[in-house]
Amino acid sequence: xxxxxxxxxxxxxxxxxxxxxxxxxxxxxxxxxxxxxxxxxxxxxxxxxxxxxxxxxxxxxxxxxxxxxxxxxxxxxxxxxxxxxxxxxxxxxxxxxxxxxxxxxxxxxxxxxxxxxxxxxxxxxxxxxxxxxxxxxxxxxxxxxxxxxxxxxxxxxxxxxxxxxxxxxxxxxxxxxxxxxxxxxxxxxxxxxxxxxxxxxxxxxxxxxxxxxxxxxxxxxxxxxxxxxxxxxxxxxxxxxxxxxxxxxxxxxxxxxxxxxxxxxxxxxxxxxxxxxxxxxxxxxxxxxxxxxxxxxxxxxxxxxxxxxxxxxxxxxxxxxxxxxxxxxxxxxxxxxxxxxxxxxxxxxxxxxxxxxxxxxxxxxxxxxxxxxxxxxxxxxxxxxxxxxxxxxxxxxxxxxxxxxxxxxxxxxxxxxxxxxxxxxxxxxxxxxxxxxxxxxxxxxxxxxxxxxxxxxx
Ligand SMILES: Nc1ncnc2c1ncn2[C@@H]1O[C@H](COP(=O)(O)OP(=O)(O)OP(=O)(O)O)[C@@H](O)[C@H]1O
Numbered sequence: 072x073x074x075x076x077x078x079x080x081x082x083x084x085x086x087x088x089x090x091x092x093x094x095x096x097x098x099x100x101x102x103x104x105x106x107x108x109x110x111x112x113x114x115x116x117x118x119x120x121x122x123x124x125x126x127x128x129x130x131x132x133x134x135x136x137x138x139x140x141x142x143x144x145x146x147x148x149x150x151x152x153x154x155x156x157x158x159x160x161x162x163x164x165x166x167x168x169x170x171x172x173x174x175x176x177x178x179x180x181x182x183x184x185x186x187x188x189x190x191x192x193x194x195x196x197x198x199x200x201x202x203x204x205x206x207x208x209x210x211x212x213x214x215x216x217x218x219x220x221x222x223x224x225x226x227x228x229x230x231x232x233x234x235x236x237x238x239x240x241x242x243x244x245x246x247x248x249x250x251x252x253x254x255x256x257x258x259x260x261x262x263x264x265x266x267x268x269x270x271x272x273x274x275x276x277x278x279x280x281x282x283x284x285x286x287x288x289x290x291x292x293x294x295x296x297x298x299x300x301x302x303x304x305x306x307x308x309x310x311x312x313x314x315x316x317x318x319x320x321x322x323x324x325x326x327x328x329x330x331x332x333x334x335x336x337x338x339x340x341x342x343x344x345x346x347x348x349x350x351x352x353x354x355x356x357x358x359x360x361x362x363x364x365x366x367x368x369x370x371x372x373x374x375x376x377x378x379x380x381x382x383x384x385x386x387x388x389x390x391x392x393x394x395x396x397x398x399x400x401x402x403x404x405x406x407x408x409x410x411x412x413x414x415x416x417x418x419x420x421x422x423x424x425x426x427x428x429x430x431x432x433x434x435x436x437x438x439x440x441x442x443x444x445x446x447x448x449x450x451x452x453x454x455x456x457x458x459x460x461x462x463x464x465x466x467x468x469x470x471x472x473x474x475x476x477x478x479x480x481x482x483x484x485x486x487x488x489x490x491x492x493x494x495x496x497x498x499x500x501x502x503x504x505x506x507x508x509x510x511x512x513x514x515x516x517x518x519x520x521x522x523x524x525x526x527x528x529x
Pocket of ligand 1: 207208235236237239242305347423424
């Protein structure tokens, strides 16, 4: 949701404008003066709408302070000359009061569209393997993601990244850390779904010697290890309630207390959290603390699923293919025409990760200079897949799916149950376009633990 700040001293105009913008799905904050506005992190806003004449400093004083966020100046007909002066000083536009609602909404949406186009450079990120890469994709939704990263990274606020598995949530978290003032300090990444529930609190917050059976020495937790830097909590929706309470304390008080200790210690950690689940829905069912959700959701970044990124698929495929060719010393390999159209039409339930894996398979299996459809080994599409939306809640029992309308989770269960006796975990993960770790996590979540009879991975 785009964030707008209104700076207006007249309460009636301020609240009418706020209501109007909120009705059109903007996230709006309001202040009465330029001084109050400057007390906020202005770079977090996509647009600042300010009255020209304010008590204290004029609205134009915000232009330099807010840059690169654009400032739209409101003025009365009587002061048109000052409006033109405001433009000269760098205001993005002006609007005369009293204004027509449609005119204002049109102006706001035009400015935001222009902003998205002007500042859409994808950020460079060092991935977990240590190699430097640029995020790929030019669709409007990704340009908005890049703008959001650029604005949010320096603001030192908590960020919630939402998106399906494999959409690049960790990559975004890395970009945020690397573009922040904490870039030289540690980035600690923790996948909450991968740590057993009984261990997660001591992993995150540490423990004192003797705090529980088996705690033979005291231990520093991962939150403390991120002191001065950034803590990335992936799959935060899986965090048990007790650990959520401790995390809330870290966010509220900046304090940490090891398990079994009476002492607290101050920590300075920026938290970035990610999830593929709808935390608000989880909080309604009591699985996630609502107060923690509000603390986390200071800034939100939504990653679009690959199937909604249209032309991006082939652009990403070309860049990832080149990399895979280099890795396997098979430079010059190309995708056949039918392979390209298969890539374009495929629903990509495992998103960019699945695409990466398919291309890797293609490079390894291709015999000539072309990669054909078969070489990509995409999961069978005889079944219609409808990847689950971010707010999907996981079913806990495997039920026979309606093959005409399978959600991603249904599809996953169906595929695993049908093939786990013939395939190793590695093969299953590859076919599903997910990592083995992710396969394990999903098995735990969906209650389909690995069968003892399944073939061992090679
Ligand atoms: N826009 C992008 N440009 C380049 N590579 C990308 C992009 N998005 C994702 N990837 C690649 O796809 C793979 C999966 O990305 P990442 O691990 O960040 O996804 P995720 O959403 O965190 O997945 P999960 O929820 O399963 O952990 C990584 O190898 C990453 O480099």
